[in-house]
Each structure stands twice: as structure tokens, then as C-alpha cells.
Amino acid sequence: VIATGRPLELQGLIPPGWHVYTTLPLKEEDIMTIFTQEAEAAGMQGSQAHEDAAKRLILLTTKPELRAVTTTPLVACSIYPDLTAEIGSKTLGDVLYSVLSRRQAWYQQDGKEADICDFLKTFPHPLHREKILGQLAISLYQSPSKSLTETQLLSLIESQVPDSPDKIKISHQALVYYQLAFLQKTTDTQYGFVSTPLLECAVG
Numbered sequence: 001v002i003a004t005g006r007p008l009e010l011q012g013l014i015p016p017g018w019h020v021y022t023t024l025p026l027k028e029e030d031i032m033t034i035f036t037q038e039a040e041a042a043g044m045q046g047s048q049a050h051e052d053a054a055k056r057l058i059l060l061t062t063k064p065e066l067r068a069v070t071t072t073p074l075v076a077c078s079i080y081p082d083l084t085a086e087i088g089s090k091t092l093g094d095v096l097y098s099v100l101s102r103r104q105a106w107y108q109q110d111g112k113e114a115d116i117c118d119f120l121k122t123f124p125h126p127l128h129r130e131k132i133l134g135q136l137a138i139s140l141y142q143s144p145s146k147s148l149t150e151t152q153l154l155s156l157i158e159s160q161v162p163d164s165p166d167k168i169k170i171s172h173q174a175l176v177y178y179q180l181a182f183l184q185k186t187t188d189t190q191y192g193f194v195s196t197p198l199l200e201c202a203v204g
Helices: 028-041 046-061 064-069 073-082 085-089 092-103 106-110 113-122 126-142 150-158 167-182 196-203
Strands: 147-149 183-185 190-193
Touching: 028 046, 028 073, 046 064, 064 092, 073 092, 073 196, 092 126, 092 167, 092 196, 106 113, 106 167, 113 167, 126 147, 126 150, 126 167, 126 190, 126 196, 147 150, 150 167, 167 183, 190 196
Parallel strands: none
Antiparallel strands: 147 190, 183 190
């Protein structure tokens, strides 16, 4: 029998004698590999991609707080665009907020705008959608397991959607929007935030 989950969710559930394995935080060589792959995905090749990755890794090491939260491939990939010469004037919060803002635009990159068009018409500005994200993040953060069911998420979203004949459709589109951009399944029925640092930033 193998059980998988986040440490918080498995507390008190692991029987005595079971082996527990966890993923290790990223080492600098791991981050270098990820940054090189991101550079290649951006169109760079060979030594150019390697040099770009090395420069960004150096910039990352100049920001100890940011380096401390760069423990997973998701975070490393997410902060890659922010590791430029301007990083010196940015705080950890600035960078994480920038990541959240980019993830808000996932539908443009994936060509999924038509699938959530009613939601986008109702909440056209990123700040409008950010307000709902904040409410979801607060509820997730306050949950003992840091997760909620789809029904709970939908109920929270519906409370933020104005009354109209299309309220149910808009709410379901909003659920898809937030699930794909910010949430991940933690069990068969529960959803949690994709990253703890991003969750804490979204809570504000």
C-alpha cells in the first residue's frame, strides 16, 4: 500500500513502521537545469541558454528570501521571468505578486478564452478576479488541511458573483479559471493552492 499527499494532510494518518519519503528541496544545480530548460523554451540554444540560466541563478542567490522559497520546480519556473536586472529593487512579495498576476493570464496563452468568456465579461479587470482569488486563498489558508472541496470552492465563488440569469454558468466558469491557474487536487475530493508561498501572497 502506498499513500501520497502533502505532509500536512498525512499528519496522524501514517501507521507506525511505515516508511515516509519526501521530495528534497532543489539544489542550485537543479535550479540551473530548470532555468536552462526555460531559456531553451524561450528560443535560446546551447551556450546562450546556459549563460542566461547562469545569470538568473546568480541574481536568485542575491535574494536570500526568494532563494529560500525556491524549493520546487513550479516555483523555479514561475520566478524565472522576474530574474532580471530589476530584481534588486523588488521584495519577495513583489516577485510572488508578479507570478500571481502572470498566472491570471493563463487563458490567453492556452487559447481558452472562449471557455470562460462569460466569467471574463463579468470580471474583465485582473483586480476584479484578484479579489475572488483573495477570498479563496483566505478560506484555503484557514482550513486545517489547507484544502477545500469543489463544492466549497464553488460556494465561495458564487457568493462573489452578482445575481443574474447566468450566475450559475459564470460561477462554474470561474471555478475552472481558478482551478487551472492556482489550484491542484490534493486528494480525490480536495483542492489546495499550487504553492504555499503563492498562497500566503494571495492571502495578503
